[in-house]
Amino acid sequence: MTPIVPEHPRPGGESRGPSRRTVLAGAAGLASLAGLFTLAGCAPARSDPTIPEAAATGTAQRGGRLRIARPAASAAETLDSASSLSAYEYLGALYNRLVKLDEQGVTVPDLAEEWSATPDGVTWTFRLRSGVRFHDGRRFTAADAIYSIEHILDPETASPQGEVLAAMIGPGSMSAPDPLTLRIELLTPNAEFPSLLTAYQCYIIPEGSAEPANGPTIGTTGIGTGPFRLSGFEPAGTGSIEAYDDHFAGRPALDGIDFYSIQDTTARVNALLAGQIDLISQTNLDFATAQVVSASSTATVARSANAQWYTIPMLFTSAEFSDPLVRQAMKLAYDPQAIVDTALQGTGTAGWDNPVPPTRAVWLDEQREYDPEKARALLKKAGREGFRTDIHTSSYESVFTPMAVAYRDQVKQAGIDLVVKNASADSYYTQIWMQKPLMVSYWFTGRPIDQLLNQIFRTGSSYNESAWSNPTFDALLDDARAEMDDGRRATLYQDAQRLIVEDSADMTPMFGDRLVGIGRDVVNYREYGFEFDYLQIGLRA
Template identity: 35%
Template sequence: MEPRRDALRKLAAGGLLLSAGGLLQAAPQPRRGGTLTIATQSSSTADTLDPAKGALSTDYVRAHMFYNGLTSLDAKLAPQMMLAEEMLTDDALVWTVRLRKGIQFHDGKALTAADVVYSLNRHNDPAVASKVRAVTQQFESVRALDPLTVEITLKGANADLPVILATSHFVILQEGTTSFNTAIGTGPFKCKEFTPGVRTHGARNERYWKPGLPYLDEVALFGIPDESARINALLSGDVHWVNEVNPRSTRRIKGEPGYQVLESQSGLYTDLIIRQTVGLGRNPDFTLGMKYLIDREQMKRAAFRGYAVIANDQPIPPSNRFHFAGLPQRPYDPERAKFHLRRAGALGMTLPVVASVAATGSVDMAMLLQQSAQKAGVNLALKRVSADGYWSNHWMKSPIGFGNINARPSADMLFTQFFKSDAPWNESGWKNEQFDQLLLLARAETDDAKRKQFYADMQVLVHEHCGVGIPLFINNLEALSTKVRGAAPHPLGAFMGYTCCEHVWLDA
């Protein structure tokens, strides 16, 4: 008689698993068909089918529905090949990208190197207004070597290029595309309907190059900005999947049969921003004093119901391989705060702090900060503003306010977009020449251990000198019907790093 362990191994290989009760059950097999309905937290007339202009999770999901990138990111944020069959380099400076054969766009045209060249080069055209132009300014040249081979030459070595190219902004368009009323990509779904601010509807791409995928017939995507309305839509059966779930809603969702909460640890954070270019923000003691007023444990408990990981004013999360764990944790210390705030001349002053529901958790965080500041002799006047227009009218403009930064796939992208002296989203206006030099050194370094040390030094500089306080990394909370199968957490963001439409299926 064969050992029980071997018998179980054979059963598992055949698609049978042991349940908790010990009974043999069939492993769930993906089912084809059905329409998945997704409601995200945002929708506006700025919604776009141009991936270069993508600004919100709705845009990112839409981009991955209709297009593919050269690479993709797995659940550990490691790059995997997609439209590229391989990416080769000797020096992280010159990269040779070989494309898969036989891939077709939705209109039947074959994918060639010319499409890749066009898609990557257009980010550097100012008229395109690409959200990743700060990143693509690293490109010295992108050219076709033959119909299925592209050569990318960078101005400076960057070992992260395969990671960068996996993000939604870098998906591949058809050469010459200038109109985005519809989407002609190589992705798992074809664009059936797109009305900015209303809805997006995709139908299965029968020509999709991945055998058997996607499982779904169609996907409907739209925004419901109000969180309670979004939850109501889910629990009434109008939608299958929602994101941006408030921790306060989790008990209600878990209490309803047929629904579940999906939690992902991520690099998402809401940060306190002190503009270092105006008023008290010019004084380093003021920034330091404000950071000592942050009661992280209380914020985790009260603002996020425990669905968060304690942070340390460094933007790289503990789940990231380049996180510097050796940085001593900054404590909540009202007396120390008072010392620095006195030196800055802030004691006895009334200072406005701008917060909005647009920056997740910032209103609760501001109220807790207000209480802490009173103990240190500073009056923070909470100015609560509407979510509408917050990012254009208040973010990076208020002397003291809040940001909400989505996870980035690599340390280099995060530092380049938010902390480099000339970064487009340098929230506090912080400029540090040493940081900028370390960024270039880290980018070019192919030895992971050396690179990790560069990033550690950069995290210390941000922690000690930058005008942002990062109290917590917020766990992504989503809610979905148990009819949705194949869903899994992803550190990059909601909806499985915005790629769920290709991978999930619906139970009958």
């Protein structure tokens, strides 16, 4: 299989956390860990009282500027949201989508006020908001929505969402009966179609704005309908955005946001501790670092529950894991809660090999059994008694190696002997991922259910980490897309989850909380799907 650069890794690439020793050395005068601070009014952590569940909420002052540090990305980064090289932190501030997901994974309005489908789920009609203007004064219409989707579909854009939408939207299938109505004729029925427009590549841009012949393109102008407008942008460098007074949902609390590119994780953490920045973007703090940050007088940690989905794929096409008995044994041999307690220090939720987070309405509320002796018996039946192989990991993400080690230790009781192999962070997703028989990986949990199951588990999908193929599973997804009754569709999705747990080559040990470093003056930091609420975030009054 030819490796691809995964869509799920963090824009900007680097996500490793500094060691506890490094942070302590760079933060002279920190309070001792015995006096760790917990935000007043926050719910206690599920198993660690020193890490708050969320950032402080309260009244933000009108005005002020937020300072965000982010990893220095490629000099080729762009404000074109459809691109795989987009400057991610700017997007939610500059743009809106037609629809978006809420915290329960439900599709809710954004630029589209309402939508409906024909009984067969083929024709979708979106009624758009009136009176919405782009930052340059142009009125938003259905023509802009059509252009934005066509830009995503254009092969030259190479958008990560292009493959998803191209399977449903053919040439000439979009029309505008009037300026505030968008109609889309799908190639096949899809009852979940609106949810596929919630991806962060699906922000709406002005008609013609990606064409070089029209002058500076959207990649540098950043013209959208969002709560902030662009005032400066340097790829892989600094940038700034200003409050957009005419935003349809109201003016944001802040006057503006300034972005600083700081490549080194330790330097970003030290800048936060020194009060030089207010928020660290794209860095999931490891547990020890989060404890140190929470202990400081200038900073604390916002904890976004179950924001990250950790996986251990077994390559379905490999000699090691082509046998379903071996795959089943690998699952029965470990207790996911023990992985959460060890690798995440309790800051997460056991997955039990179901990739759908328990907060989702369609989640299958069934827990598979944990039985190391049964796993041992299955391996003996498969002729693989004393099974031994490598599990590949990397420092690419701070939890990868602790998860691999915890899993290795768990399966020993079933007679499984794993050797942990560490690969370079720079080459892990090009030389290891989707190529070695057993590896570790992760994604964000903000995907709609249709995209999650189809993009990562359907036969032949380019993001199918394990290359698993099950015709019954694929048929369930087809049936779900064609089922317009919400209850029956949810049942089909739950049947699909059951097949993943029982037969797939994918393990989901856990969903991890994202630990985000923020200044103590920051209020109303709310994150879902790796995006935060730019309208409400502000500085303490």
